[in-house]
Amino acid sequence: MNRCDEIKQAIWSSDLTPEMIEHVLSCPECQQEQKLVQQIGITLDLEEIPLPSRTLLPSREEIEQAVISHRWRRLRKWATAGVAAACVLVAAVQVPNFLPLDLSKNQQSLADQKKQSEGQEQEGNAPERNELLGAKQDSNSLTAMDNLQKSEEQATTLDPSIVSLLDTYGWTPTQEAFKTEQITLPKSFVDLPGTYPLGLYWAKHNVLSKDVGLDLNRHRGETVTVYSIPLQEMWDDGLKLNTTAVVLLAEHEVVGSWLEKGVGMSASLRKRDFADLVKLSWGDWLKEDGQVDYSQGPDGEFRNWNAEQVVLKYYEAIQNRDYPTAYAMYSKAYQASFWYAEKGEQLFAQDWNKQGLNPENVSSVRVIDLQPTQRVEATGQAESIKGERLNRKPVEERQYQVTLDITYKTQVVQQDGINALYLGVVKESMDAPWKIDWVNQSPR
Amino acid sequence: MEQQIQRALQDAGAMADFLKELEPFVYRVCYHLTGHQHDAEDLAQESLLKVCRNLHTYRGDCAIQSWVYRIILNTQRDAVRKKKNVTVVELSETASTSDGFENQVGMKMVIQKMLGELTGVDRQIFILRFVQDLPLKEVAVLLEMKEATVKTRLFRLRDRLRGLL
Numbered sequence: 076m077n078r079c080d081e082i083k084q085a086i087w088s089s090d091l092t093p094e095m096i097e098h099v100l101s102c103p104e105c106q107q108e109q110k111l112v113q114q115i116g117i118t119l120d121l122e123e124i125p126l127p128s129r130t131l132l133p134s135r136e137e138i139e140q141a142v143i144s145h146r147w148r149r150l151r152k153w154a155t156a157g158v159a160a161a162c163v164l165v166a167a168v169q170v171p172n173f174l175p176l177d178l179s180k181n182q183q184s185l186a187d188q189k190k191q192s193e194g195q196e197q198e199g200n201a202p203e204r205n206e207l208l209g210a211k212q213d214s215n216s217l218t219a220m221d222n223l224q225k226s227e228e229q230a231t232t233l234d235p236s237i238v239s240l241l242d243t244y245g246w247t248p249t250q251e252a253f254k255t256e257q258i259t260l261p262k263s264f265v266d267l268p269g270t271y272p273l274g275l276y277w278a279k280h281n282v283l284s285k286d287v288g289l290d291l292n293r294h295r296g297e298t299v300t301v302y303s304i305p306l307q308e309m310w311d312d313g314l315k316l317n318t319t320a321v322v323l324l325a326e327h328e329v330v331g332s333w334l335e336k337g338v339g340m341s342a343s344l345r346k347r348d349f350a351d352l353v354k355l356s357w358g359d360w361l362k363e364d365g366q367v368d369y370s371q372g373p374d375g376e377f378r379n380w381n382a383e384q385v386v387l388k389y390y391e392a393i394q395n396r397d398y399p400t401a402y403a404m405y406s407k408a409y410q411a412s413f414w415y416a417e418k419g420e421q422l423f424a425q426d427w428n429k430q431g432l433n434p435e436n437v438s439s440v441r442v443i444d445l446q447p448t449q450r451v452e453a454t455g456q457a458e459s460i461k462g463e464r465l466n467r468k469p470v471e472e473r474q475y476q477v478t479l480d481i482t483y484k485t486q487v488v489q490q491d492g493i494n495a496l497y498l499g500v501v502k503e504s505m506d507a508p509w510k511i512d513w514v515n516q517s518p519r
Numbered sequence: 520m521e522q523q524i525q526r527a528l529q530d531a532g533a534m535a536d537f538l539k540e541l542e543p544f545v546y547r548v549c550y551h552l553t554g555h556q557h558d559a560e561d562l563a564q565e566s567l568l569k570v571c572r573n574l575h576t577y578r579g580d581c582a583i584q585s586w587v588y589r590i591i592l593n594t595q596r597d598a599v600r601k602k603k604n605v606t607v608v609e610l611s612e613t614a615s616t617s618d619g620f621e622n623q624v625g626m627k628m629v630i631q632k633m634l635g636e637l638t639g640v641d642r643q644i645f646i647l648r649f650v651q652d653l654p655l656k657e658v659a660v661l662l663e664m665k666e667a668t669v670k671t672r673l674f675r676l677r678d679r680l681r682g683l684l
Binding site: 083090115146317336517 | 522527528529530531532533534535536538539542543544545546547550551556557559560563564567568571572574575627630631634646648649650652654655670673674677680
């Protein structure tokens with residue numbers, strides 16, 4: 076096999092070494108081979124895929140059934156571990172009693188053994204057993220029991236005002252450990268354009284809190300303790316969901332509270348969601364609450380752009396590292412989706428990170444092509460589940476397939492090179508500018 | 520991702536969200552593998568159900584996409600086995616080259632034409648390598664084949680494509 080054949084094989088199997096790349100740069104024949112391989116990738120990437128004609132997700136019943144099985148499996152695992160732990164514990168306590176018997180069975184009678192055993196205890200051998208027991212107390216079995224006790228302690232040490240509040244609305248804390256974190260509420264619940272939507276988070280959730288007479292506006296700028304408390308009662312409106320109460324405490328006084336269920340869904344303790352409470356469309360609420368001002372600032376400028384221009388300007392801003400402008404081009408609903416994107420154990424995420432597609436993960440980007448695409452109507456109806464409803468009534472929505480020559484700082488869901496992404500753009504109300512509503516690897 | 524999976528195992532809503540996120544990716548892979556919308560829908564639906572039921576077996580020792588690929592590929596294999604009347608036609612060395620391709624049509628059309636003729640393992644190799652951009656080693660692991668075998672099949676595809684151009 077000559078050098079070119081070897082390199083062509085490496086091009087096809089993506090095994091090029093730096094030396095091979097050098098060769099390719101100076102060899103027209105190998106360059107042609109590489110071009111062919113790149114062309115295959117681009118052609119397949121850009122291939123138009125018909126939208127599915129129906130939802131492909133399992134039914135609610137199937138999902139519930141699967142999750143119940145997973146829960147049982149987990150429970151059985153713990154139960155098995157518990158039995159094993161109990162056996163270890165029994166062995167730790169009982170085996171020392173039989174040790175002398177084993178050691179001396181060929182030499183002494185049972186009575187003598189017992190006597191000797193008692194004698195040994197009296198002579199100070201008993202501490203050895205205690206040491207053995209002590210050693211077992213460090214094992215996982217007893218640690219698990221300790222944890223259980225801690226959980227029970229935590230449940231009983233829950234501030235009475237919290238228990239009372241939850242009880243008022245028919246909610247009961249479970250024996251699971253609750254989580255707490257200290258959070259300083261922002262001084263304003265309105266965000267500056269292009270900043271992470273913390274103000275919007277509190278403004279939206281304050282709507283839920285106010286439904287039980289607790290207004291966070293009075294505590295802006297204060298540091299509060301946030302309790303996330305798993306509840307016994309499940310949410311059940313067709314789809315059963317675990318529930319968690321979020322309760323904010325300032326100096327032993329409950330200052331705010333709402334309910335969370337699933338991921339990114341919330342409701343008031345009275346089981347009413349945002350859409351139930353505001354009685355306005357999302358776009359109108361944003362204006363009424365002062366969350367947006369389309370007459371000035373970046374939004375005033377964006378109003379001069381059409382939907383395609385917004386997409387192009389978005390990538391221009393990313394290329395120029397002008398992240399505040401890029402983020403200011405996000406619709407408020409899209410901004411809100413970042414709260415739950417990668418939040419971990421926290422109440423909400425603290426940054427714009429989402430599957431590595433966030434602007435700050437891009438090293439360089441150039442738009443190669445921009446094409447309108449059809450919306451997938453069948454796959455999932457937005458806001459269909461109570462708790463995630465924002466009562467959105469956008470004036471207009473479009474989606475585009477954008478072909479990019481892009482390099483990432485960290486390649487999470489896409490590799491560097493020519494890639495296709497899909498973007499939804501939306502006008503959230505009549506006088507709103509076009510905004511980016513989602514960015515995804517697939518159309519919606 | 521790990522936390523999201525843990526939540527999905529315990530909470531039906533979180534599971535629904537998790538599957539909803541995976542759905543476009545799964546459908547896209549299935550479409551490329553089958554080349555037909557309705558077959559892709561059936562394969563994607565079955566695969567998503569298997570993801571839902573078997574998520575507890577995901578150990579986190581590979582990317583979730585790789586784990587999902589494996590489910591899709593196994594599901595497709597099972598489906599082909601069940602359809603006893605369906606004959607899986609591997610790419611033939613003598614497949615038609617006389618459908619007007621002598622006339623220097625665009626490479627795009629040639630690739631699409633070739634993809635249209637590909638079925639079975641050859642199609643899986645082609646899609647995993649060029650659509651999913653996986654290295655050959657990973658393609659071999661996913662298809663439970665020797666890397667050398669995958670390589671041989673891939674080069675056969677290359678020769679076939681070269682012949683069409």
